[in-house]
Amino acid sequence: MKRLVKNGTTPLDGPRPAPDKQPWTFKEKLLLGLSLRDYLSQAFRNPLNWVAAVILVVGLPVIVSRFIFGLGYVTHASNDYPWGLFLGFGLFCMVPLSASGFLLGTTVEVFGRHDYESIERLALLNGLLGYLFAVVYLLADLGQPWRLPYPMVVSWGPAAVLFLVGWHVATYLSVQMAEVSASFFEWVGWLAGKRFIRRIALGLTTAGIILSTLHQGALGALFTYAPGKVHPLWYSDEFQWVFFFCSSIPAGLCMVIVVSTIIKRTMGWRCDSNFLDNLDRLTIGLAKGASMGLVTYFTIKLIGLAHDNEWAYLATSWGGLYGMEMLMGVVVPIVLFAYSIRHNKVGLARFAALLTVLGIVLNRLNTALFTFNWNLYQELPHIGEIIIVVSIFTIYLLVYRFLLYRLPILYTWKEETVVEEAVVVIPSAEKPSETQSLGEVSA
Amino acid sequence: MGKISRRKFLAAGVAGAVAGSIGGARSAWAAPKLQGYPDGMGVLVDLTRCIGCRTCEAACNAEHNLPAPQEPFDDLSVLEKESHNGAKRRTDESAYTVVNRYEIPGSDTPVFRKMQCNHCNEPSCLTSCFVNAYTKTGEGAVIYDPEVCVGCRMCMVACPFYVPAYSYSSALNPLIVKCNFCYDNRLVHGQPPACVEACPQEAMVFGHREQLLAIGRERIRYQPDKYVDHIYGEKEVGGTAWMYLSGVPFEQVGFDTTLQKEPIISNVKGFLGMVPMVLAIWPALFTGFHMLAKKRERNAAADCQDDKKGESR
Structure with missing residues (x-):
């Protein structure tokens, strides 16, 4: 694609250029305005596609076999470790890394920082896909995935934290669908839909904050059902949900930094100047938010240690793992962020963001998997589980890229620029009419 | 504004x-x-009487029509079996109850311990289940409804005794497998569970939980040298219907003695x-934050306009 753009091809980013006023067909939109042959040849030239193909050739049969022969075929079928990598990685890691949607939504819609708008849509999409694939991982893990709607429609267990997680993830998924649908409506050319979403954006965002606070925390609270099983250094009766919620904030922000970095490197052709020119400045801004989150997280983790008097565990080998996680994922990023913000070193901030993301992943895996049953025995995940996790992640990346190539996430839809500006300029003018119409309704 | x-x-x-x-x-x-049901039944297991004959395992297997085990029930070598990870045998999809043998340091005689669902007063499997598949019945049993189970296995994570197992081998209808106190065929009729009835050693007593506590205390009082002064299950995680007496420290025979006294749900x-x-x-x-942000935005815009007006004059 890069080569095509270099040779003068313009990727589809708005209505067909004048004088041809004819609208694009759906197929043309799917093919980015290229001919089928051009599209396929650029796809075949991309080495990443070959890597993905190899992974899926191996992985898809394993996924199919899991559903034909049951969970026991691809896992250790352990009764002591009921949750393996599917949930340990797929649910507990994907969800905090997808906090980006509600964080940037809050920044722009609630706090009114419209300068973050150029990256908001990316954060929303990152959130949506993260949750969507967390559910995919969940479907792979559930014994009877076809009963997924049971907690909603068949039998309620409202005293359970998982009930809250289930309902909130489902509701929040719908909220995020609605938020991201604005770009989809632009792409398919249904502007009324987009205007409607803009109108309810604040409501959606507020609902997103509430749902996120609760289910990010709830994922932590799940472990308070298993007090003796998770190692004390990763466990706290009182604070577990706060740890999970608080760490999801730097996780979500750093995920946006990491993803935008990858995008800038690999699909710069798809980004418009609005995205590229602002990215470095916004990255430093996100880094500021992330470092505040990390400092807070570090502080409450120390409070957790002191509250339960767990200092002695630090001298054990578990303490070594804990120390590594905190050092690599929290302390070093804090220092690097501080330096990079002070000296405006964007590259360093990006590296720190990557460390933070890895640190959060390690934290969730440690809690759910590695230190689980710490006084029983440790079990490494089955090779089948690893293959399935990698394969689903590959599908996630492919879907992610598919959408980024097409939807106006990284670029502004041309047709819209005129209307868009009008909407942005008007807010003050738009309000009175809204209150007026509300008055009419109430009258 | x-x-x-x-x-x-x-x-x-x-x-x-x-x-x-x-x-x-x-x-x-x-x-x-919940403080447990006043008429709840229970079983008191006296480890000093168990000889590890596996009769209870066989009785349970027959009562619930479970598949025949790899080694027959009269093969006592399995009592010492350990899995690849060094763990003792545990309940699984084909066994609701298992007996394990423990060598006691400084003693020639091994101690046997039967495990099955302890039927907690406030079961964490029940409180953690998001489809309410578990019920604590008035008779004291914790029973499971396979019709609504989604298979998230949260109950297995939540059980402090590592009791619920999962039939991982089934692709189409995998379910939680666990002791149900012989609820349907026996407990509702006031009869003891099959394992209790089959025990040749009378190592288990079936009765009202309150009475069992009294019996347990009595035994400890009469023979203080024989028993450890503790009834395991009286207070652990809020109390259980199945309780244990032991002649050796409980941690030496595979019991978790670090469990909290409060029910698990109190953590949540x-x-x-x-x-x-x-x-x-x-x-x-957050709507308040939004209004503050908007207000500032508008003020800034107004200032800007004022400046421009000032310039034009």
Whole structure:
């Protein structure tokens, strides 16, 4: 694609250029305005596609076999470790890394920082896909995935934290669908839909904050059902949900930094100047938010240690793992962020963001998997589980890229620029009419 | 200020309320304060009487029509079997109960310990289940409804005794497998479970939980040298219907003696109580932030305009 753009091809980013006023067909939109042959040849030239193909050739049969022969075929079928990598990685890691949607939504819609708008849509999409694939991982893990709607429609267990997680993830998924649908409506050319979403954006965002606070925390609270099983250094009766919620904030922000970095490197052709020119400045801004989150997280983790008097565990080998996680994922990023913000070193901030993301992943895996049953025995995940996790992640990346190539996430839809500006300029003018119409309704 | 979108404020509030009614409001109120049922039955297992004959395992297997085990029930070598990870045998999809043999340091005689579901007064499998598949019956049994189980295996994570197992081998209808106190065929008729009835050593006593506690205390009082002064299950995780007497420290025969006295759900109540507060407070809080941000934006715009007017004059 890069080569095509270099040779003068313009990727589809708005209505067909004048004088041809004819609208694009759906197929043309799917093919980015290229001919089928051009599209396929650029796809075949991309080495990443070959890597993905190899992974899926191996992985898809394993996924199919899991559903034909049951969970026991691809896992250790352990009764002591009921949750393996599917949930340990797929649910507990994907969800905090997808906090980006509600964080940037809050920044722009609630706090009114419209300068973050150029990256908001990316954060929303990152959130949506993260949750969507967390559910995919969940479907792979559930014994009877076809009963997924049971907690909603068949039998309620409202005293359970998982009930809250289930309902909130489902509701929040719908909220995020609605938020991201604005770009989809632009792409398919249904502007009324987009205007409607803009109108309810604040409501959606507020609902997103509430749902996120609760289910990010709830994922932590799940472990308070298993007090003796998770190692004390990763466990706290009182604070577990706060740890999970608080760490999801730097996780979500750093995920946006990491993803935008990858995008800038690999699909710069798809980004418009609005995205590229602002990215470095916004990255430093996100880094500021992330470092505040990390400092807070570090502080409450120390409070957790002191509250339960767990200092002695630090001298054990578990303490070594804990120390590594905190050092690599929290302390070093804090220092690097501080330096990079002070000296405006964007590259360093990006590296720190990557460390933070890895640190959060390690934290969730440690809690759910590695230190689980710490006084029983440790079990490494089955090779089948690893293959399935990698394969689903590959599908996630492919879907992610598919959408980024097409939807106006990284670029502004041309047709819209005129209307868009009008909407942005008007807010003050738009309000009175809204209150007026509300008055009419109430009258 | 009158311009601030009342509508947006309402929209945010309504969204919050909807999220609330859908989400967790009920969860927070629902953690019940159970003290166990007054007429609940139980079983007192006296480890000093068990000889490890596996008769109870065989009786359970027959009662519940479970598949025949790899080694027959008269093969006592399995009592010492350990899996690749050094763990003792445990309940699994083909065994509701197992007996294990423990060598006691400084003693020639091994001690045998039977394990099965302990039928907690406030079971964490029950409180952690998001489809309410578990029921604590008035008779004291914790039973499971396979019709609604989604297979999340949260109950297995939550069980402090590592009891529920999962039939991983089934692709189409995998289910939780665990002792049900012989609820359907025996307990409802006031009969003891099959394992208790089959025991040749009378190592187990079936009766009202309150009476069993009295019997247990009596035995300890009469023979203080023979027993450790503790009834395991009297207070552990809020109390269990199945309880144990032992002649050796409980931790030497595979019991977790670090378990909390409070029911597991008490750890979760802090979070559950916070849920309705977040639902109620967040909408106003964040809409407030929004109004502040808007106000500043408008002030800035107004200042800007004033400056321009000033210049033009």
